[in-house]
Amino acid sequence: MANEKKYLTEEDRLAAIRANARAYYHRNKEKASASARAWHAANKDKPGRIERQRANAARMYQRRRDEIRARNAAWYAANRDQVIERSKERHLRDRYGVEDYEAMLAAQGGRCACCGTDKPGGHGKRFAVDHCHDSLRVRGLLCQGCNTGLGMMGDSIERLRMAISYLEAQRGR
Numbered sequence: 378m379a380n381e382k383k384y385l386t387e388e389d390r391l392a393a394i395r396a397n398a399r400a401y402y403h404r405n406k407e408k409a410s411a412s413a414r415a416w417h418a419a420n421k422d423k424p425g426r427i428e429r430q431r432a433n434a435a436r437m438y439q440r441r442r443d444e445i446r447a448r449n450a451a452w453y454a455a456n457r458d459q460v461i462e463r464s465k466e467r468h469l470r471d472r473y474g475v476e477d478y479e480a481m482l483a484a485q486g487g488r489c490a491c492c493g494t495d496k497p498g499g500h501g502k503r504f505a506v507d508h509c510h511d512s513l514r515v516r517g518l519l520c521q522g523c524n525t526g527l528g529m530m531g532d533s534i535e536r537l538r539m540a541i542s543y544l545e546a547q548r549g550r
């Protein structure tokens with residue numbers, strides 16, 4: 378194919394194919410997962426089909442293991458704080474229980490305990506379970522903005538007061 382000429386190495390060519398496949402997948406996510414589900418439903422009872430699919434995936438992983446591990450490690454390094462925060466939140470939510478979360482949210486009128494918005498914000502559909510970092514006591518449910526804002530300010534009342542003073546002093550300048 379004339380197309381292949383622009384790649385210097387086989388590795389470049391394969392990387393381009395993978396990048397294309399990823400881009401295609403992201404453009405057609407819904408369709409792709411629907412057809413994957415349909416394939417699974419149609420094949421799950423056929424002997425050996427799923428196993429072969431798994432074996433293929435495992436072989437693919439073995440071939441690209443170093444590349445995949447390096448990519449995962451880089452992603453983790455870049456997202457470490459967020460991962461740790463998420464897992465703390467998940468832990469609290471597990472310990473605290475979904476029913477308690479719902480009861481707590483209802484008690485807060487379905488709103489952030491700090492700013493009163495009814496939009497959780499961020500990627501999740503839930504408010505963040507805010508807790509005291511020392512005692513781990515749950516304080517309330519906060520929107521993404523308030524939760525990260527308080528966290529960035531070290532949960533420090535002193536520092537938040539200084540931030541208010543700063544903003545007031547700057548007002549109307």
Ligand SMILES: [Zn+2]
Pocket residue numbers: 489490491492493494519520521522523524
């Ligand atoms: Zn808020």
